[in-house]
Structure formats: structure tokens, C-alpha cells
Amino acid sequence: MAISRRKFIGCIGAAALGNATGALGKAYGASNKHFKGYPDSFGVLHDITKCIGCRKCESACNAVNDLPEPRVPFDDLSVLDTRRRTDADVFTVVNRFQHEPYVFAKKQCNHCLEPACASACFVKAFTKTKQGAVIYDESLCVGCRYCMVACPFDVPAYEYHKALTPRVTKCTMCYPRLLEGKLPGCVEACPKNALVFGKRDELLKYAWKRIYAYPDQYTDHVYGEHEMGGTSWLYISGVSFSEVGMREDLGITSAPELTAGPLSAVPIVVGLWPVLLTGMYAISKRKDRIAQEEKAAAVAETIALSQEETQNKLDALREKMTREKTAAINFEVKKALEEAEKEAQETADQEQKPEPEAGSDSGESIEEDK
């Protein structure tokens, strides 16, 4: 028994899961559908102008839900001196507000059309039934209390003093009684008709009819018609709702819509991130590889260049050396020849007289060598 909005928000999450596991899910991320509640679902209209603060509803609630005996009996109206809220064993409270004359208002779960608690619950422990009641399944609850964080009306309470089996508790619109065809306990007990049970659509029309019929008695607002996407419990009042402890700044956006954006981002991240990150990896890897290749090429080029240069230098050096060597040899040869010539001359001079022909012979041959 899931509601359609929850279901399609759920689909987004399922799509995320689907992506993760490889299955295909349907995502309706950006739908402009507006859920107006189950047709013919029930609700209660609380006419705050009629409430006299008798606490009969509290007593009846306690009885039909088998809640423990209260510390202060229900006929003791002194509790009205302090402002109260729902508690683990108190599903509804009536508060008195300073006004002339006093104004009383009843507080309990408003049974949102698109409940924040149900949308927030990560084990689907809350269900919005077709009858309009928002009910809680204790067998699934982990006790994380996110429903209490989420509830804009501060309704769910928690059994803080149970060590191992604490439950979240709240009004069930007497769902078991509705199934039996009975009225909610509080509605049945109200002596002043301040609580009217019926189909929500009809109650809404009736509420506006009252406001139009008695414009002096009512403010021009049916609380719960649009608050947080609408609630099954509706209120009309003679004073502004903020004066009777009800927040008028909640807006008309339902809780699931508030978180639909981040939820719809999930499949996008799951789909895109691996691609982007692998791309990053590939780019950095490629950059590394190219850098390495370029480095290798540069090194090879440098080596080749330097080798060539060395070769050239070597060649030049060799040539130079050869030239120098030749020159040196020539010089040495020349020197040797000159010395030889000189020597020859000297010998010739010495032997001029005995052998004059030999000297002229050797002199000729030197001339030829040059």
C-alpha cells in the first residue's frame, strides 16, 4: 500500500540501485505531478472554535490504544497550564492558549497526504493507507528517529526508556477501528462536535462553507489543506493558527518533494562519475606516457646530436692532427735533410781537397728530393 508519490520517489532510489546492480529502473526525476491524496480517503476536521479543553478526546485515545494510566488523571484540567506535546504514551494532547476568551486546540498526527515520516523512513516502517491513516510497523523499525527529525509537526515520539525494544509512537487515526467501521476514539468522545470525521474532500468543502457562512468567527484559512502538501487532518480556527501553536511557515511543498532533487542526482552520479574518473585516469596516464615518450625521444635526439657532434669534432681533430703530423714530419724531414746537408757540407769541406766530386754529387741529390 504505497502511495504514488512515494513510489516514484522510491523509483529514483531504485534506479540508483538498479544502476549499481546493472538492472534497469524507471526514474521520474522531474515530474510535475501533484498528488492530491487517495480518492475518498478519510480525514478529521478540528473546529478549534468549538473545543472546550475537556480532555475527553485524550481519555478516549488512551483507552482505545491501551495506553498506560496517565500520571495526572484526565479530568484534572490543571495540566492545561503547561504547553504539552505528544509523547511515547500520549498520542494526542489538548493545549490551552492565552487569548480572550481561552482558545483550546488539539494536537495529534496530521496524517499528511505525503508523509515526511514515511518518506524519511529507510525501512518503510510507515505507510499511508488508502483510508488516509499513516500507520507504523514496529517489526521493521530500526529506531534511527529520522522520522522525528523529518516531521514538520513534531508528532512522532520515541520510547527512550526502553533499552532494546524502543518504538516510535504516534496517532494511527485509529486505523484498526476504521477497518471495523468505527470512528476514531477521539472523534467519538468529543462532546462538542469540535472533531468531525468524514471523507477529506467533503470535510474540506464543509470547512470552507463554515468559513463563508461565518466570516466573523473564522480566519480565512483551512489549516492542512495545503500545508506540507496537504494533510488528512484539517483545522479551522477563530484566531490565527500561529496563536494556537501551529506553524504557518511550513510551506506547501510536500516532504518527498523536498528531497526529490538530491535523490534524483544519485543515478546521475552513479552513471557519470565512473566515466569521468576513468577519463581522468586515462588522461593522466596518457600524459605520463606521452611525457615519457617525449623524454625518450629527446634523450635519443640529444644522444644522436652529441654523437654526431663528437664525430665531427673527432674528424676535425683527426684531420688537424694528420695535418700537424704531416707538417711535423715534413719539418723533421726537412730539418734532418738540412742537418744532413750541413753535415755533408762539412764533410765535403773537410774532404774538399782529396775528393771534390763526391760533394757535388750529394748536393745534387738533395736538390732533387726537395
Add this chain to the structure above:
Amino acid sequence: MAVEKTQSNTQKFTATNVIIGIILVVGAILTILRFTKGLGAVTNLDNNNPWGIWIGFDLLCGVALAAGGYVTSAACYVFGLKRYHSAVRPAILTAFLGYALVVFALHYDVGRPWRLPYPIFVSQGTSSLLFEVGLCVFLYLTVLFIEFTPAAFEWLGLKKIRQIVVKLTLVLTIFGVVLSTLHQSSLGALFMIAPSKLHPLWYSGYLPVYFFISSMFAGMSMVIFESTLAHRYLSHKMDHAHHEESHGVAFGFAKAASFIMMGYLAIKIVGLSIDNNWNYLATGWGLWFLIELVGFVAFPAILFAMGFREKNLMFVRIAAVLTVLGIVLNRLNISIIAFNYHLPSADRYFPSLMEIGTSVFIVTIGIVVYRFVATRMPVLYEHPDYKTH
């Protein structure tokens, strides 16, 4: 430098060990109290304030500050910044311990801890951001565990299994970044369901983006901070590469964190402008908001930049500590301080001593386990048999 034998055997009753011992004993008593008397006996939680510091600090800060794991491994393996290699293992270890402790702390906070697997295996509440957080944390804890196993395998000498896991590094890293993106942001998105309870200065449609972006510099600052501590107390366990690279890691992360923090400031201003919340800045809440943003984001961002430019490690370390404190402040603001801001002060939450004690106990367990692992397994040094380069 892998000193296999620890010298600590001789001095077991040091002052630190005695303090740790006392904390662990107190923690054990608190644990017994919590599981016999219930949350009501130990905490100051009530129906209006269902989440206290066990969520605001242990979960939100724990997850944000454990972001060093995905940031460092992504920098090293995805972006190819090899000089962060020696920082990956300690970061993965702290991330794994951080997440393990987050899950451990949750056992105290939730009503029926043995049902924690329910959202994944029994009844999937896919419309809930908490479901996404739970699923991602569960998967990421598994990923971190696998990412850390090579260190344990090296310690135990299981070469073949180690080789298989090492081959998965890139896939695990990418999976880790995807999961981190999702749950870091979802932790912020958790609060998007309660616009009427969170102060407008902190409530924003960009909450998930803020949480994700801030987790990056939270992770980097935490890596710098942890490395400061590790240098002081576990220096003898570090190898040459770790000593060599750690300053480079600190300066690299300082520069990156500075840029990201400036970007974060910019998107915070964008959020402020889009919701036109400027008028709140003139209120007391506005002052508090500015202290968080200027004192713990803008100032450390500048300090990081200066530390990087002047190569001043002291600046970088101070900036890292301030940034970590800023993250803690931001997460506490969103989950506790600016949450339920509209309630009369009598209805506001302040943690009980026993709650604080339990959180201290859990952090202490983390430190003890880190010390145990880092003094035995190749975390701060590379195992000589498995050198990468």
C-alpha cells in the same frame, strides 16, 4: 627502517596508556548502561531533539573527517599524482577506522542495532536519503576494507591474494569516489526534509553540494593533521619515502584545500544570495554563521595559501587544525546548534556528560586501533618485499 620489534614492551604503564585505560573502562560502563537502561538514561535526547552528538559528531563529523581516504587515493591513483603514494595507506587506514567507528557508534544511537542491516536486506526505504547513506556507507566500508587488506596481507605474508587485490586498485578507487560523493552529499541532504527546523542560514537547496565539497578539504586537512601526529608519535615507523614525501603531501594538499575552500566560500555566498538570506547576517545567528564561515573557512584557506607560498609547514598545520574544527562546527551547527532554533531555550538540546563520554570512548578506540595497526603493519613504510619503485 622497518623495525619489527617494538620497544614499548618495557613501559606499559605510561601516562597515556593509563588515561586510555580509564576511558575504556568508563566507556564499558556507559555501554552497559545504554543497553540495559535505554537511551533515555544515558542521553539528553527527547522527542523534540531526536538526534544528539552521537549523530551530529560521531556520524556527521566522523564521515566528513574520514574523507581523506577517497581524496588521497583519488589524487594518487586517478589523477596520477604519484607523490601522494606514501600518504595513501595511512589515509585509507584512518578512513576505514573512521567508517568502522561511525557504524560502531550507530549501534549505540539506534534503538535496535541488530536491525541495522534491515534497510539493505529486509525492507528498502528507497525514498529516504538515509537509505542512500546507509547503503553507501555499507558498500564504502567494504571497499575501504578491501583497499586496506594489502597491508594486512603483506604483514601476514600472503603474496598471491595481495597481488589480486592490488590489481583492483583503480576500480576500487573509482568505486570509492562514487560512493563517497553519494553519501557525503546525502548526509547534508538528510536535513533538506526539515526546512522548518533548520535555521535558514544553514538550510539550503545546496546542502548536499556543501557537504560534498567541504568533505574534500576536511579529508585533506585531516591527512595533514594526522601526519603531524604520526610524525610526532610514530616517526620511528616511517620509511625514507614517507619522510621525504610527507612535506610535499602537506604542501600539495594545502594548496588544493585552499582553492577548494575558496570555491566553497563562493558557493556559500551563492546560496545566501539565492535564498536572499542576507538580512539574517545582522542577527546573532548571522554572527555565528560568519564566525563559522570567516573564522573557520576563509581564514584557514588564506593560511593554507600563505603556508604553501612561503613553504611554512607550521602555517599549514595550524590551518589544517582550524579547518578540521570548522568542519566539526559546521556539522554540529546543522545537526544540533541551528537545528530546532525556533524552540524555546528550555526545549533545546545539550549533550549529557555520558553522551560526551561515549563519544570520547569511541574516538579513543579509534586511536588505540590505529596505533596497534600502524606499529605492526606496513602502513607508514613500504614492506621491503613489495617495493613499487
